[in-house]
Amino acid sequence: MKNKYDVLVIGGGPAGALAAKTAVDKGLSACIVEKRPAIGAPVRCAEGIGKEALQEFIDPNPRWISAEMTGAGIVAPDGFLMKLESNLAGNKVGYILDRKIFDRELVWRAAEAGADVAVKTRASSPIIENGYVIGAKVESCGNVMNVTADVVIAADGVESKFSRWCGIDTTVPVREIMSSVQYVLTDIDIDPHSTVFFLGNDVAPEGYLWIFPKGERSANVGIGISGKKSGEGHRAKDYLDRFVKKTFPQGKLIEHIAGGVSVCRPLDCTVGDGLIITGDAARVVDPLTGGGIYNSMYTGRLAAEVAVESIGSGEVSKKALMVYDRTWRASKMGKAIERNYHIKEYLIRLPDTKLNEIIHSVSKINLKEFTTMSLIKEIICINPKLMIELGALAASIR
Amino acid sequence: MLKVHRDICGYCGCCVSVCPEGALELIDAYLCIEKSCTSCGICAKVCPLGALEVVNEK
Numbered sequence: 273m274k275n276k277y278d279v280l281v282i283g284g285g286p287a288g289a290l291a292a293k294t295a296v297d298k299g300l301s302a303c304i305v306e307k308r309p310a311i312g313a314p315v316r317c318a319e320g321i322g323k324e325a326l327q328e329f330i331d332p333n334p335r336w337i338s339a340e341m342t343g344a345g346i347v348a349p350d351g352f353l354m355k356l357e358s359n360l361a362g363n364k365v366g367y368i369l370d371r372k373i374f375d376r377e378l379v380w381r382a383a384e385a386g387a388d389v390a391v392k393t394r395a396s397s398p399i400i401e402n403g404y405v406i407g408a409k410v411e412s413c414g415n416v417m418n419v420t421a422d423v424v425i426a427a428d429g430v431e432s433k434f435s436r437w438c439g440i441d442t443t444v445p446v447r448e449i450m451s452s453v454q455y456v457l458t459d460i461d462i463d464p465h466s467t468v469f470f471l472g473n474d475v476a477p478e479g480y481l482w483i484f485p486k487g488e489r490s491a492n493v494g495i496g497i498s499g500k501k502s503g504e505g506h507r508a509k510d511y512l513d514r515f516v517k518k519t520f521p522q523g524k525l526i527e528h529i530a531g532g533v534s535v536c537r538p539l540d541c542t543v544g545d546g547l548i549i550t551g552d553a554a555r556v557v558d559p560l561t562g563g564g565i566y567n568s569m570y571t572g573r574l575a576a577e578v579a580v581e582s583i584g585s586g587e588v589s590k591k592a593l594m595v596y597d598r599t600w601r602a603s604k605m606g607k608a609i610e611r612n613y614h615i616k617e618y619l620i621r622l623p624d625t626k627l628n629e630i631i632h633s634v635s636k637i638n639l640k641e642f643t644t645m646s647l648i649k650e651i652i653c654i655n656p657k658l659m660i661e662l663g664a665l666a667a668s669i670r
Numbered sequence: 671m672l673k674v675h676r677d678i679c680g681y682c683g684c685c686v687s688v689c690p691e692g693a694l695e696l697i698d699a700y701l702c703i704e705k706s707c708t709s710c711g712i713c714a715k716v717c718p719l720g721a722l723e724v725v726n727e728k
Contacts (some may be wrong), residue, residue, distance in 0.1 A: 314682075433695055442687070443689065530680030531683070531684060531718070
């Protein structure tokens, strides 16, 4: 690691990897600092991503794809299963990744393109000069050094501290953190090509429980519940254990992970003087699904593109970097976050009886496109009175 | 004061994201509590595993 780079990236997940690769591809120097000793581990992710979303960034490779999905199921609070199928039978709609390998692939690509990478290396404070973030103090195995950069990209995940140290409030409201636990279970009976989502106040209050297949007889089985609903004796782990005991009593647990997923609105502003915030650190997770891989890669790449432009023009002020903030908010991703935030706020207030009613009424949908939005549209089409209940939001869905 | 049950902690960082004081930091697999902690208990509430506990000072 050197003392100076054009771009310093804090965090080696998908956002950081895309940021670093994009910066070096465009001729700048960049370094990723990752506090953990290994890229990609621990996983802390259900690992699902849509087919098209993935292909916008990288061609699928069996080395880091655990399973291909052709459908999905939603289980209503009363236990009724609604199956969702693509219009084209047998058509792949998404993947369950192997994030341990996938994240490494992304970082390798950044490294091959010329980025420096340092693991077990932590940014412990920003270096600020005249109000500008001009680098970070980094600690690695007892050594401390100052690394300066024209632009620092914070890609430090849900437990992000870097932007907070730079004076930006990143606190997630208690009711908008999904308190999550996931097991990798093996030797279980599942449909290996369909994800399943379980809804209901008794199953996963203000969240959902998922089965995401990882192979013929293995799956990520996890849960996220609202932080508001979490407490002693009724934590995410309590709900998940109850489900697993009932559903997969013979399953063997080969991985046990916990996590937090923000389902709040993104940060009010995702740039500062010399600073760009990306991915989970910017709180750009989809508030309805909790998905964040695509959003991280998108914001990571965009952050570097804007950094390159700004460095080139010799102006890295907050005002100059605001292009990043405005661009992602106006993008398809930004609009989806805003819309899905409203849908999430509506759905979490529905009683189980209402959820049952909705799910029964749309028992089998053939989706033209396999997206959350096309599902919501179908549901509204069959339950037109939802339009009235959704109020102003309805217009944006039509 | 806030106590971390390190045998239970999954070092996931869920608590870090909700701390209103920014008093928690996850350093790889080790959760650090800084002096600015007010023992408000928000982190203990949201912890998916139940690894955090506010205990009375003795």
